[in-house]
Every structure is written in C-alpha cells, then in structure tokens.
Amino acid sequence: MREGTGPAKACIHPAMTTTLLGLGPAAFKAALIDAGVAEKHAAMRRDQLWNWIYVRGARDFGAMTNLSKNLRTMLAERFTVARPEVVTEQISADGTRKWLLRTGPGIEFETVYIPEPDRGTLCVSSQVGCTLNCRFCHTGTQKLVRNLTPEEIVGQLLVAKDSLGDWPSTAPNRRVTNIVLMGMGEPLYNFDNVRSAMEIAASSGGMAFSRRRITLSTAGVVPMIPRAGHEIGSSLAISLHAVRDDIRDVIVPLNKKYKIAELLQACREYPTLSNARRITYEYVMLKGVNDSLAEARELVKLLKGIPAKINLIPFNPWPGAPYECSDWTQIEKFAEIVNRAGYASPIRTPRGRDIMAACGQLKSESIKLKAKERMAEMESAALARMPS
Ligand code: SAH
Numbered sequence: 001m002r003e004g005t006g007p008a009k010a011c012i013h014p015a016m017t018t019t020l021l022g023l024g025p026a027a028f029k030a031a032l033i034d035a036g037v038a039e040k041h042a043a044m045r046r047d048q049l050w051n052w053i054y055v056r057g058a059r060d061f062g063a064m065t066n067l068s069k070n071l072r073t074m075l076a077e078r079f080t081v082a083r084p085e086v087v088t089e090q091i092s093a094d095g096t097r098k099w100l101l102r103t104g105p106g107i108e109f110e111t112v113y114i115p116e117p118d119r120g121t122l123c124v125s126s127q128v129g130c131t132l133n134c135r136f137c138h139t140g141t142q143k144l145v146r147n148l149t150p151e152e153i154v155g156q157l158l159v160a161k162d163s164l165g166d167w168p169s170t171a172p173n174r175r176v177t178n179i180v181l182m183g184m185g186e187p188l189y190n191f192d193n194v195r196s197a198m199e200i201a202a203s204s205g206g207m208a209f210s211r212r213r214i215t216l217s218t219a220g221v222v223p224m225i226p227r228a229g230h231e232i233g234s235s236l237a238i239s240l241h242a243v244r245d246d247i248r249d250v251i252v253p254l255n256k257k258y259k260i261a262e263l264l265q266a267c268r269e270y271p272t273l274s275n276a277r278r279i280t281y282e283y284v285m286l287k288g289v290n291d292s293l294a295e296a297r298e299l300v301k302l303l304k305g306i307p308a309k310i311n312l313i314p315f316n317p318w319p320g321a322p323y324e325c326s327d328w329t330q331i332e333k334f335a336e337i338v339n340r341a342g343y344a345s346p347i348r349t350p351r352g353r354d355i356m357a358a359c360g361q362l363k364s365e366s367i368k369l370k371a372k373e374r375m376a377e378m379e380s381a382a383l384a385r386m387p388s
C-alpha cells in the first residue's frame with residue numbers, strides 16, 4: 001500500500017496527531033487525502049475507518065486488521081481516536097452511570113446513562129456551563145466556559161458505549177438506544193456543533209441512532225426551533241416549567257426574550273410533530289412556585305391541540321438552591337389533573353440520587369472551590385439572576 005506513506009509527511013510528532021472523532025464524512029475523507037491517502041481510495045478508507053470507530057468501537061488503529069500495516073502506522077502517527085479523559089465514573093445502585101469527562105484545563109462536562117426496562121438513555125451535555133441562569137438549575141450557577149465541539153459531544157457517546165461494552169453498534173440488544181441533549185448547556189446555543197455531532201450519531205454506517213430517538217431539550221430559543229426540526233430532525237423537549245410569563249420570566253429568564261405564546265407557536269409548527277412524535281414538556285415541580293392545581297389546569301389548556309407528553313420532574317435540590325421540591329401529594333394531585341386531560345404524565349422518578357446524577361451537580365463538585373470562593377460565586381450568580 002503506497003497511500004499514506006508519502007515521504008514528506010512520514011515523520012510527525014505524536015503530539016501533532018489530530019482527532020478523527022467528530023469529523024463529518026466529507027472532512028474525514030479530506031483529512032485522509034491530506035495525510036497522503038490516494039484520492040481514489042479515500043472514500044473506501046474513510047468508510048472502513050468509520051466502521052471501525054463507530055460500529056466496532058475500535059480505540060486504536062492497531063486493531064483495524066483489514067487495513068495494511070503501513071496504513072495503520074501512518075494513521076497512528078497522524079491521527080487519534082482517543083476519547084475524552086474520564087475524570088470519574090460513578091455507578092448508582094439503580095444502574096444509572098455518570099461520567100465526568102475532561103478535554104483540557106477547566107473543560108469538564110458530564111454524561112449520564114439511565115437504563116430503563118425498554119431503553120437506555122444517554123443524557124449528553126452541549127456546553128461547559130450555561131448562559132441561561134435558570135434559577136432552579138445548578139448549571140446556572142456556573143459561568144459558560146465554552147461550547148463543546150462535535151468531537152467532545154461524540155466523545156460522550158463513545159465513552160458511555162465503551163464503559164457499557166455496547167459494541168458493535170449493530171448488536172440487537174443495544175444498551176444505549178436513546179440520546180437526550182439534556183445535560184449541561186443549551187443545545188440551541190451551540191447549534192452547528194450539536195448538528196454535526198448528531199449527524200455522526202445518526203449515521204447509518206456508524207452508530208445508527210434513529211433520529212426519533214434523539215431528543216433535543218431547549219429552554220426555548222424560539223428562532224432556532226424550526227432549524228432543529230429541519231436540520232437535525234430530532235424529537236423536541238421544551239423546558240416549560242411555568243404556565244404564566246411572570247413566573248417563567250423569573251425561573252427561566254430566557255422567557256423575557258421569548259414569551260410562552262411564541263414558544264408554543266413554534267412548537268405547533270415544529271416540522272416533525274405528529275401524534276407519533278409528540279413534543280415533551282418538562283415541568284419541574286417547585287413548591288409554592290408553579291405547582292398549584294390551577295396551574296395544572298392552565299397547563300392542560302395551554303397545550304391543547306399540540307401532540308404532547310408532559311414530564312413532571314420532582315425538583316432535585318442542590319446546596320444553596322432557592323427552591324424546594326413540591327410535596328409528593330401535591331405532585332400526585334397535579335399529575336392527576338394532567339392525566340385526566342389525556343396526557344400520560346409519568347412523574348419522572350429521580351434516578352441515580354446516590355451519585356447526584358442531576359444536571360450540573362458532578363461538575364460543580366469537581367470544581368472543589370474553597371468555601372469562600374464558592375460563596376462569592378453563588379452570590380454573584382444570584383445577583384446576575386435577579387429579575388431586572
Ligand atoms: N438547556 C436545556 C437542556 C439542559 S437542562 C433545557 O433547558 O432544556 C435539562 C433539563 O433538566 C431541563 O428540563 C431542566 O429544566 C432540568 N433541570 C435542571 N436542573 C434541575 C433540577 N435541579 N431539578 C430538576 N430538573 C432540573
């Protein structure tokens with residue numbers, strides 16, 4: 001095999017390796033050509049590598065036995081398929097797993113796997129930190145550090161599949177069947193990278209996730225919602241959490257920009273919407289804030305005519321949180337009204353409580369700020385979140 005052994009590029013320092021993870025098919029092929037693979041072979045080589053990486057889960061080029069030794073050596077010199085570093089992996093008594101991953105100084109993000117009898121869902125982060133400052137969300141107390149790259153988003157899937165032994169992707173009983181973009185960050189503020197990563201996740205010659213099993217959760221970045229439907233083709237979840245603008249303005253400050261009526265209009269027009277592909281509305285139960293039975297009735301009225309699922313989420317408290325979880329009896333009464341209106345509204349049972357699997361919590365722990373610094377940070381975050 002002559003490809004990839006061009007003399008000018010033969011000797012590359014290992015530190016100069018670039019990752020193949022997160023490259024779309026065209027960029028992947030271009031990278032191979034750039035490395036010296038003959039143009040006429042590049043598409044075939046790309047497809048072979050794609051299969052090794054995304055179907056079989058190969059972690060190094062040495063294992064790719066249908067490639068010539070020369071080619072494998074060249075690939076190993078120039079490229080890597082290394083995953084993000086696993087800082088911690090925690091496994092809950094209920095099977096929930098949580099990873100804290102790291103790709104650089106201060107670039108830490110988490111991924112959570114939630115097994116259920118009929119599916120396995122991976123909750124993926126899209127940003128390090130968040131700009132939205134939802135008052136009940138712990139990630140909101142952390143400044144946005146940056147958007148995650150396609151490689152880092154895809155890396156979360158690979159780490160989870162490695163840990164679960166979930167290879168090959170073509171196996172009949174896959175452990176990760178669903179992806180929810182519901183971890184840290186606002187996916188619609190990192191649209192291009194999320195779209196590229198989901199392109200790779202859904203690729204039929206790769207991990208082959210069905211797009212209807214990919215759910216993008218947004219706090220309501222209204223102008224981007226149609227694009228999510230057209231360009232990602234994912235299912236949609238809306239972090240609604242309130243039925244009145246005055247309350248939502250406080251708990252989801254993005255509401256000051258995009259009001260509930262506008263948000264629901266974008267939902268009605270969502271491209272993939274049908275009875276078979278309903279929109280999920282997340283509603284976190286905050287004691288005395290949004291949990292009255294009048295609000296349950298209002299919720300049902302608001303969603304009339306939109307094929308919807310309603311997820312009532314018991315608030316997961318964190319140190320210093322300004323809210324408490326609604327009483328269980330109140331959640332049940334609230335759910336009953338929603339159920340009677342014809343919505344199956346499972347109260348999402350808290351999973352992985354023993355490993356603090358709720359959003360943002362592991363990341364915050366890992367920061368290990370001194371108490372004083374933490375206080376100062378929380379104070380400024382609280383100030384930033386004060387309604388203007
Ligand atoms: N920015 C996106 C995705 C991240 S939040 C969005 O807002 O949808 C993912 C989900 O977790 C949201 O529904 C959010 O409201 C919920 N959530 C965040 N903190 C929570 C907490 N402490 N308890 C319960 N649910 C929480």
